[in-house]
Amino acid sequence: MHLWKRVGLFFCSLRRRYIWFFFLAPTLVALISIVVFPLVFSLSLSFHDWNIIRAKAWSWTGIANYRTILFEDPYFRSAFKVTLLYLVGTVSLQFGLGLLVALILHRITEKIIGFLRTALILPITMTPVIVGMIWRLMYNPDLGMLNYFLTWFRLSPVNWTGMPLTALPSVMMADIWEWTPFVALILLAGLQALPQEPFEAALVDGASSWQTFRYVTLPLLSPVMLVALLIRVMDSFKTFDLIFVLTQGGPGMSTEILNYYTYRYGFKFFHLGYASALSWLLLVVVTIISIVLVRIIRSKGISVGGAR
Amino acid sequence: MNEALTAKVKKIIFVVIAAVVFAVILFPPVVLFLTSIKTELDALSFPPKWVFQPTLENYKHIFQFSPFMKYLLNSLTVASLNTGAVLVLGSLAAYSLARFRFKGADNIAFWILSVRMMPPVAAIIPIYIIMRNLRLLDTPWSLVITYLTFNLPFAVWMMRSFFREIPREIEESALVDGCSDFGAFWNVALPLVAPGLVATGILTFIFSWNEFLFALILTGSKAVTLPVGITGFMKETGINWGYMTAGGVLALIPVVIFTISVQKHLVKGLTMGALK
Known part of the structure; x- marks a missing residue:
């Protein structure tokens, strides 16, 4: 008993200063060992040439991998272009359509909203592989629904995911179906949380509905839009499941984004050194974009994760 | 007028x-469901049949003639174990970040958030090599551990915002008769955020259940989870739509039930606690 009390007192004094660390340490240790350590490992690997199926040791190549990727690899350039196209195309349409849906839902009665909200949630949490599967079924050239709808207008069937010209837009359309509800849901929550006074003031001043939207709604909603934008942009770089199920990056390289290209180099060709270098370039791009966006969000005084 | x-x-x-x-x-999910209850002949007919004799053959088949049950159990094991680990580690860390004042708390929080944003493909190569050396490839453990990379940051941020919502005074009253911070956490704060803990757990479970890339690379046969197992119905020789859609419907059932049950916290969950 006596001993316990002294141990207790000792910890009591320690506690006041360092207790935060004991709560936080397990998570930090976990994240350091499964994220930081592997990333350092792959950074080192990226300066080597190593193919896992040939039983050869790592051979140091310096920055050769990076030089090849940036200056000599035409496929990297193509994947980079496809990544940007995919990102800009899907995210901008998701925001346009999402804003429209949010504004409309905000205007109609509570009862319908409740029902529609539930429907909106489904694509967001649905297993992405199954989303891909559903769209593969829809796009199927022989028995898919989309070609069935085309027959209504007497149009000839299209091989949606099989042709270089339509493959990328087809994958993008599935992505837009999956994530527009996400944007709409978040913007709707943002709209519902807006204060009423600015809108009353705009009404009193005789602002038109466009003016109210442009000068009151949009600025007030912009913090919420930025948070949604950050999440969508980061997730867009991670798109993998949809592409894997729908096109496997093909035909040719028409739907191969950087993420998929890196996967293929690592786990189809087993050039793990080269793939590590690719993954680090991807990481750098993503980190720069996220730092810029997080800076903007924090400078706007939004307490991300705050008690709002 | x-x-x-x-x-x-x-x-x-x-x-x-x-x-x-x-x-x-x-419409697309409805097509998925309809295809799953069609016979192969009906499923392959074009234009699509809207009136047909529904059948459960596809569902029976995948349980009898494919390792679907194994995939299901693997997914359940991985998602449950991962969720348990995430809730224990995550709520402790979140409490620390929400309650104790120390230098760099905000920076640590944002570092944890940045881990969540990392593309998984950046970590998959070293993780694959490490798991191979630890002889954990094709075991549920490799996935239970690896899924911490995205679920732990998520839980920390989500729980942090829940802890911030409880008034500080309530815990301080618990601290008066001793100096047990852990007691204040365990007996006072945690019961107060119980609904938040449940919501976080459910979303963590869904994220684990849905994960594909890590499962594709880290498992081969024994530990295959549902998303990977279902894509196995896509073969070079063609896709059996009946089996694949039946598997898809079954995999979606828990997701849909869970999603509807956490509706209230979903916006918070999807924005990692940034918005309510």
């Missing part, structure tokens, strides 16, 4: 657009 009429017309237009949105969202 005229104004009232335009308002009414506007409202009708809005409702019509909302109905179209609703239809566009629900």
Whole structure:
């Protein structure tokens, strides 16, 4: 008993200063060992040439991998272009359509909203592989629904995911179906949380509905839009499941984004050194974009994760 | 009078657009379900059949002639174990970040958030090599551990915002008769955020359940989870749509039930606690 009390007192004094660390340490240790350590490992690997199926040791190549990727690899350039196209195309349409849906839902009665909200949630949490599967079924050239709808207008069937010209837009359309509800849901929550006074003031001043939207709604909603934008942009770089199920990056390289290209180099060709270098370039791009966006969000005084 | 009429017309237009949105969202999953209860002949007919004799053959088949049950159990094991670990580690860390004042708390929080944003493909190569050396490839453990990379940061941020919502005074009253910070956490704070803990756990479970890339690379046969198992129905020789859609429907059932049960916390969950 006596001993316990002294141990207790000792910890009591320690506690006041360092207790935060004991709560936080397990998570930090976990994240350091499964994220930081592997990333350092792959950074080192990226300066080597190593193919896992040939039983050869790592051979140091310096920055050769990076030089090849940036200056000599035409496929990297193509994947980079496809990544940007995919990102800009899907995210901008998701925001346009999402804003429209949010504004409309905000205007109609509570009862319908409740029902529609539930429907909106489904694509967001649905297993992405199954989303891909559903769209593969829809796009199927022989028995898919989309070609069935085309027959209504007497149009000839299209091989949606099989042709270089339509493959990328087809994958993008599935992505837009999956994530527009996400944007709409978040913007709707943002709209519902807006204060009423600015809108009353705009009404009193005789602002038109466009003016109210442009000068009151949009600025007030912009913090919420930025948070949604950050999440969508980061997730867009991670798109993998949809592409894997729908096109496997093909035909040719028409739907191969950087993420998929890196996967293929690592786990189809087993050039793990080269793939590590690719993954680090991807990481750098993503980190720069996220730092810029997080800076903007924090400078706007939004307490991300705050008690709002 | 005229104004009232335009308002009414506007409202009708809005409702019509909302109905179209609703239809566009629900149509693809409905097609999935219908295909799963068609015979192979009906499923392959074009134009699609809307009236047909429903059958459960596809569902029976995948349980009898494919390792579907194994995939299901693997997914359950991985998602449950991962969720348990995430809730224990995550709520402790979140409490620390929400309650104790120390230098760099914000920076640590943002570092944890940045881990969540990392593309998984950046970590998959070293993780694959490490798991191979630890002889954990094709075991549920490799996935239970690896899924911490995205679920732990998520839980920390989500729980942090829940802890911040409880008034500090309530815990301080618990601290008066001793100096047990852990007691204040365990006996006072944690029960107060119980609904938040449940919501975080459910979303963590869904994220684990849905994960594909890590499972594809880290498992081969014994530990294959549902998303990977289902894509196995896509073969070079063609896709059996009946089996694949039946598997898809079964995999979606828990997701849909869980999603509807956490609706209230979903916006918070999707924005990692940034918005309510």
